[in-house]
Amino acid sequence: MKLIISTWLQNLGIACSISSFFTLFFRLTEFEWVTKSIYHIPVFFVVVFLLGLVLAEDVRKVFKKLFWYEKRKDQRPIWQVGIGFIFFLAQIGMVMVFSTELTQPELGGMPLFLVFAFMNAFIMTVIYEEIFYREDKTNELNSH
Template sequence: MSRKIQNSLIAFIMATSVSALFVQSNIEFMKTEIFHIPVLFIVILGVSLFIAEDVRDSFKKVLWFDKREDKRPIWQVGIGSIFFFTQIGFVEVFARHLMHFNLGGMPLYCVFAFMNAFLLTVIYEEIFYEEEKTNVQIVKFKNRMK
């Protein structure tokens, strides 16, 4: 379940990124919408659903996720960034009217996306993260207690 959620959010991020690039272009057929949803977004979302698993695995290889002893910190950063960029992409494609509000020079949608990503990461971790108890972790805990 966790993997499907991550892959669908990654596909959403890729689709919103491409759609946000073409929203401001001069090419009219790229701006075509059905019920306020860009057609380009629908097409790219369909394509990116097929490659989302490969993208996720590539990031895991680049960040040496499988070789790390303690996978939790990099897992949290990965999930947090997925939630952050999903919210940013949503605002850039579907709620562009929210982009002009600022908080001391910082776009307000970025501030809210960061706060929400932090909270969603904590909630997601409580639901899905399974920490494997190994002898190394038990020894580390015993050494800390001394």
């Protein structure tokens, strides 16, 4: 059950990243009319989010093959980086699409929302690991 919820959350993060970055891309081009909003939610975002949910599982599998996840002796570090990256991209995408005014404040020349997204992604990865990776750690400890 934990594996299904973990996979579902990862797919949601990937779909959110895909849809927000496509929405942002179209918003910055002459096709801005595609990203018209209803109640401050871009219709294009919703459509691409639903398509992203369909594609997210395949995207996850491609990245697992690309980084030889299954062949690694210790899969935990690459798992942590992948989960953290999903959280980081999803947060950045959401800010860029729904709260562009938050992209203005800077901290020493770096946009503040990137700093917060990185810190949040780190904390969320630690919490996520405690919830979903704990079972693997206990099985590993029992096998020694």
